[in-house]
Amino acid sequence: MSYSGSDSELQSLIASIADQLCDTVDNKFDMHVSIDSDDVQGQKLSLLVNFLLENVRRNMSQLEQLNNRLEHKVKERTELLDLVISGSDDGVWIWFFNQDRVEFSPKWHAMVGEPVTDESQDLNHWLQRVHPRDRADLQGAIKALLEGRENNLTAEYRIRHASGGYRWMLCRGACQRDENGEPTLLAGTQTDITSMRLVDQRTGLPNEHFLRERMEDVMDKGASFYLILIAFHQLDSLSESLDHSGLSTLQDDVSRRLIGTVDVRSVVAKISGNTFAVFGQVRGNDDPTQLMEAECDAIATSFSEPFRIQSYGDHVMNTAIGALESTELANTSAEEMINAAWSALRYAKKRGEICFYDQQHRDVSARRVLIEQKIRSGIRDGGIAPWFQPIFAGRTKALVGFEALARMDCPGVGTVSPAEFIPAAEQSGLMGELGECILSQSIAMAKSLTAGVLRGEPFYIGVNVSAMQLLSEGFASTVFRLLNEHQLSPEFLRLEVTESVFVGNIDIAKTELSKLRNAGIKIALDDFGTGYSSLSYLRHLPIDVLKIDRSFITDLEQQDSKAAIVETIVSLARLLELDVVAEGVETEAELTALNAISAMSIQGFYFSRALPEYELGPLIEHNLNSRRVVNLPARV
Amino acid sequence: MIGIIQKVLLDLLEETGGAPLVTDVLRRAEVPEDVTYRIDQNYSDDEFHRLLQASGEATGLSESELCVLYAKAFLTRARELFPRFFEMSSSSEEFLLRQATIHAVMASGLKTSEDRKAVTDKFSAEQVRPGFVRVSYRSANKLCELYKALAHEVASLYGEKLQISCEHCMKRGDAECRFAINWQTPRSVHSSGMAVAPV
Numbered sequence: 001m002s003y004s005g006s007d008s009e010l011q012s013l014i015a016s017i018a019d020q021l022c023d024t025v026d027n028k029f030d031m032h033v034s035i036d037s038d039d040v041q042g043q044k045l046s047l048l049v050n051f052l053l054e055n056v057r058r059n060m061s062q063l064e065q066l067n068n069r070l071e072h073k074v075k076e077r078t079e080l081l082d083l084v085i086s087g088s089d090d091g092v093w094i095w096f097f098n099q100d101r102v103e104f105s106p107k108w109h110a111m112v113g114e115p116v117t118d119e120s121q122d123l124n125h126w127l128q129r130v131h132p133r134d135r136a137d138l139q140g141a142i143k144a145l146l147e148g149r150e151n152n153l154t155a156e157y158r159i160r161h162a163s164g165g166y167r168w169m170l171c172r173g174a175c176q177r178d179e180n181g182e183p184t185l186l187a188g189t190q191t192d193i194t195s196m197r198l199v200d201q202r203t204g205l206p207n208e209h210f211l212r213e214r215m216e217d218v219m220d221k222g223a224s225f226y227l228i229l230i231a232f233h234q235l236d237s238l239s240e241s242l243d244h245s246g247l248s249t250l251q252d253d254v255s256r257r258l259i260g261t262v263d264v265r266s267v268v269a270k271i272s273g274n275t276f277a278v279f280g281q282v283r284g285n286d287d288p289t290q291l292m293e294a295e296c297d298a299i300a301t302s303f304s305e306p307f308r309i310q311s312y313g314d315h316v317m318n319t320a321i322g323a324l325e326s327t328e329l330a331n332t333s334a335e336e337m338i339n340a341a342w343s344a345l346r347y348a349k350k351r352g353e354i355c356f357y358d359q360q361h362r363d364v365s366a367r368r369v370l371i372e373q374k375i376r377s378g379i380r381d382g383g384i385a386p387w388f389q390p391i392f393a394g395r396t397k398a399l400v401g402f403e404a405l406a407r408m409d410c411p412g413v414g415t416v417s418p419a420e421f422i423p424a425a426e427q428s429g430l431m432g433e434l435g436e437c438i439l440s441q442s443i444a445m446a447k448s449l450t451a452g453v454l455r456g457e458p459f460y461i462g463v464n465v466s467a468m469q470l471l472s473e474g475f476a477s478t479v480f481r482l483l484n485e486h487q488l489s490p491e492f493l494r495l496e497v498t499e500s501v502f503v504g505n506i507d508i509a510k511t512e513l514s515k516l517r518n519a520g521i522k523i524a525l526d527d528f529g530t531g532y533s534s535l536s537y538l539r540h541l542p543i544d545v546l547k548i549d550r551s552f553i554t555d556l557e558q559q560d561s562k563a564a565i566v567e568t569i570v571s572l573a574r575l576l577e578l579d580v581v582a583e584g585v586e587t588e589a590e591l592t593a594l595n596a597i598s599a600m601s602i603q604g605f606y607f608s609r610a611l612p613e614y615e616l617g618p619l620i621e622h623n624l625n626s627r628r629v630v631n632l633p634a635r636v
Numbered sequence: 637m638i639g640i641i642q643k644v645l646l647d648l649l650e651e652t653g654g655a656p657l658v659t660d661v662l663r664r665a666e667v668p669e670d671v672t673y674r675i676d677q678n679y680s681d682d683e684f685h686r687l688l689q690a691s692g693e694a695t696g697l698s699e700s701e702l703c704v705l706y707a708k709a710f711l712t713r714a715r716e717l718f719p720r721f722f723e724m725s726s727s728s729e730e731f732l733l734r735q736a737t738i739h740a741v742m743a744s745g746l747k748t749s750e751d752r753k754a755v756t757d758k759f760s761a762e763q764v765r766p767g768f769v770r771v772s773y774r775s776a777n778k779l780c781e782l783y784k785a786l787a788h789e790v791a792s793l794y795g796e797k798l799q800i801s802c803e804h805c806m807k808r809g810d811a812e813c814r815f816a817i818n819w820q821t822p823r824s825v826h827s828s829g830m831a832v833a834p835v
Binding site for chain 1: 674748
């Protein structure tokens with residue numbers, strides 16, 4: 001369909017529409033284009049131009065609505081974010097990476113006590129306020145985030161407050177990157193965690209972290225100080241019987257009395273459930289030792305007065321006091337100072353008096369560290385191995401078995417007594433490894449004997465099992481695994497436990513021991529008679545043997561009371577169908593007395609001390625040759 | 637209402653009954669006899685309504701018969717003037733979805749700024765699922781019969797068939813007419829977008 005008018009009319013029509021469209025130069029689309037022509041094609045053009053304009057208007061209107069909605073949403077989200085930040089009491093920081101400028105929120109400035117400013121700062125404004133000991137960690141965390149090794153920033157540090165002190169902060173943040181993965185912006189929050197970190201939440205007193213920092217500050221200044229630890233034994237036991245309110249009141253009373261007793265400039269802190277600390281800085285020419293001793297005496301005197309405890313009436317809180325004067329330990333860390341004070345407190349607990357850390361403590365501590373190291377290496381390289389003390393039938397003198405006893409002989413320390421290394425292993429959490437090491441070697445030894453000099457002979461090797469070992473997960477499985485590895489039949493193994501294993505958790509102990517017993521391993525109750533054993537109690541324990549403690553054996557023939565006790569124990573064992581072993585038999589007289597009471601197994605120096613593996617062969621052969629190992633009965 | 641609508645009706649009357657029929661209808665509708673309808677201008681809805689009623693009276697045709705005839709004439713004229721709108725759509729479903737927008741934008745485009753503020757779009761269409769379109773129509777003219785006739789004619793142009801049911805109808809007192817349109821037979825797809833039927 002073509003245009004029906006003349007060229008000039010066509011030009012005039014186009015010019016008319018074009019002129020009207022010029023108004024759109026100012027983004028003015030709210031217009032209506034009209035032409036003065038009867039030509040339908042001209043009208044069609046006009047119609048479609050208006051159609052186009054309407055479409056533009058509609059799209060612009062939609063964009064405007066969308067924009068308004070987005071602005072509204074942004075406003076809403078911003079208000080919400082402001083509310084969350086305001087509610088969290090956190091400071092906010094934004095680091096514009098390329099400009100190396102950091103913007104801080106008013107709250108951030110307030111946290112460090114500086115005036116609020118809208119001006120951005122460089123990163124050093126922040127970093128220079130961070131405690132020198134913590135700065136490297138914060139920088140490391142930022143670096144890890146920038147390099148993409150971490151997705152988020154999390155760092156705790158101290159930051160200098162305008163008032164002069166430091167406050168602990170928790171910083172969290174994230175990184176925004178460009179299309180090449182390069183950082184463009186880091187942003188996050190800063191939370192004041194001073195109270196959470198440095199205050200004991202129960203009493204409101206400073207905690208061990210605060211104490212350590214205070215010590216570090218004083219040490220940095222080269223000043224002297226003393227540290228006193230006070231343990232209140234009854235706080236633990238009372239915590240089980242008092243209700244929450246009663247316990248809180250008691251803790252408050254203890255705190256109040258301690259604060260009221262010590263120098264007003266001293267710091268009183270709570271560092272564990274029943275242990276408080278007093279930290280005093282020595283000023284001027286004061287004698288630190290004199291100050292410390294005076295504080296300790298004052299504390300001891302003050303706490304000799306009773307507390308009135310809810311439903312208990314007046315109650316004296318027993319204290320143990322361990323103290324340390326900083327000059328005793330030069331060039332050391334706050335951590336070591338606190339450990340030394342703990343060491344003094346441990347002595348105080350044993351002796352029941354005030355104990356000051358001194359040269360003797362240092363030597364003991366150093367020795368303990370050395371022993372702990374040697375235990376670790378000894379477990380690995382054979383420096384710790386079982387020796388075997390033979391056990392004989394008292395009347396026939398036939399060899400019936402052995403007890404494996406751990407011995408330690410390491411380069412640099414020589415032979416170490418079990419009385420020293422067993423407690424060290426217990427305190428350093430090595431008893432599990434040590435126990436398995438001895439058990440494994442003993443089973444290997446038993447296997448060796450069954451294949452060698454004791455082939456075809458009944459015997460056993462008894463191995464001690466600590467409560468910690470027995471109650472650890474899967475102890476019985478470990479024993480079965482070791483037996484399997486060495487292909488040893490269970491009747492050659494005997495496990496010796498003390499009554500203490502039933503004190504912690506009798507159900508677990510009984511379950512584990514029953515598994516072992518059902519597999520054919522006999523269980524012996526060691527040191528019998530020293531605990532709280534009773535007939536009714538023994539009836540329910542999964543045991544096969546009673547080992548009478550040496551304290552009932554020594555000079556047995558001279559003391560009727562001891563003989564009576566042994567007779568009672570033997571009667572009890574007979575009643576319960578248990579075997580009996582007498583420990584610590586050292587004289588012929590003791591043996592004779594025991595044999596007169598009943599047939600039983602005998603262990604002690606009278607027959608043999610504990611022997612290393614290489615000395616067992618001759619003893620066994622001698623015994624066999626003497627035909628003393630003959631047809632061992634199931635029960636002696 | 638865009639002038640093309642009145643113009644098609646008068647052209648149809650003239651083709652059918654010549655100038656006397658046109659004059660008769662204009663008189664009955666009380667529209668000046670020298671009226672000229674331009675396709676780029678808006679005219680009163682009421683005026684078209686009167687013309688349609690007068691056409692029925694003058695020809696003796698029922699409303700639906702008149703609508704069918706008008707629909708054919710309108711689409712023929714529309715395709716002459718705006719072939720591109722038909723080419724753009726590959727099926728009658730696509731065309732009817734687009735038609736609501738074309739009608740709304742075109743009608744609104746011819747109104748003055750003030751008039752536009754007071755008027756809402758008469759048509760809106762949404763595809764519920766392929767083969768099922770729902771069309772809303774709001775107009776005091778209540779020309780739903782005409783819409784149905786046009787829809788059927790559009791389908792015919794594309795060689796398709798559709799069914800329309802009225803879910804709501806202003807004639808029954810509803811706030812708007814609502815048509816549910818279903819295509820029961822597979823629709824032709826034309827690469828050119830042009831209808832198979834001749835113009």
